Amino acid sequence: MNEQLAQNPGLRIGTAPDSWGVWFPNDPNQVPWERFLDEVVASGYEWIELGPYGYLPTEPHQLEDELGKRGLKLSAGTVFTGFHKGEDEWKRAWDQALNVAGLASKLGAEHLVVIPDLWRSDATSEVLEARTLDDAQWKKLGAGHDRLGKALLEEFGMKQQFHSHADSHIGTTREVVRFLDETDERYTNLCLDTGHFAYYGGDNVKLIEERPERIGYLHLKQVDPTLLFDVLKNDTPFADAVTQGIMIEPPQGIPDLAPVIEAVANIDSEIFAIVEQDMYGCGVDTPFPIAKRTREHIFGCTHLARIS
Template structure:
């Protein structure tokens, strides 16, 4: 287990962190990405004390080594991340659990308590080609809800972790309609929400309204913004998410939407402990670009009282 962050950081109800995503990391191994050592060095240098694991295999998967590498940089882990395709029914459970088990074990070993669960894309994440329908049938919605509840129960019972489901562009949990349908169909005791402000805005949602309406479901935050002008072109042209990111749809705050001050204010009104992890999608990006953005973003968030 890693060393705990400073008492001052622990005193905040909202704990700010960052993630490999903000360094252009989408895959366990890719020549377009910075080495993991550089990510750890720079995220600490930028003033963050919390990180996510990112794609399994990007950071060391040996808990002792990862604990040493993070602790000596003053970092601790807030969550691991998994992708699931539970709308495909019970046939995918074994493969899903095999993947989840590896990530959950490392997450627990690092002292974290959350597992971020992202639904599978209906487009290929490298080629952007459609691989299934963007709309779920009623039966698939039932499989998604019951599968996610099972995942929440088994992750809790086996690893002591809480799953937080992350609505995401180019998945079946994306728009306000689909997010609220999913939340209404799942047990609050088993399934919480990871609200990503950028993805929700990308898909037309209002983060503040979602927090005010479903605040009891909020278990985790991802902070990012979208450039409204780029987003308008993305919508007009029907671009997939990957090409949209390469065009710069996710932008540095405070240059985009939603405004993060009202989001953080609404989250504070819940009076619960939350992680708020900065995640600015920038894949691929020049290796020298992330650190200056990360520093400016941390200063901006301090100005928001976070």
């Protein structure tokens, strides 16, 4: 066992503001950012994501001080894109990148998690566009992400990690695989979100085994398999599904996290695995005990997990 650990120390396990119910930069019902940081430490984590830009301080020295005095480090930031809509989307994406990657890279983060626009609004549940893309839109999507990934590498030394998502155009296994086929692994790889991939029936371990070269980052979460069938049958908007508890505390849901962590650790032990349980709308006292129990579960179910 000691020799195995020396060869493969396992993945760095962190957490994110999403696990504290944070979806927006400013929402009076969300956990204040200082409390979030303090509870991350009390939960036993060292790595965090930036969350929505503007939730944590955006002045680099202030953020560095706040993280530093708590012994925390930053793994990634997040932006939102809609490249399938055409060339006009480039400015929107790059403006976000200048802010988010500009800040995160100053604090040592090497990854930018990129989430596609949803076809159904997560704020109002309004249907905004068709649920599927045509061939021309797929081409625009792939080209836009490769352009963004190349620019991020050249400008900030950061890697783009694409995040498939419920209520988006890239959610099912076939859609995720087509996205990989439409993009260049030099510039675009996956933030494999275990819960969102399972939301549409995806087999996380199978994808990892079949496309190991495209796994660059992990979001760890579980979906409630009993509630999921009701959500899909009733065409429940994702935001409503979240408030109903579709993303559930491990180990009560799927997929089993240990095989996912172990499969990715065998690809590259430098890949981050960030716990990101969608909990928007929860009470401010709810996240902390869940975060602590989740960390304890992960470290109890596999030896291929580490804090730093």
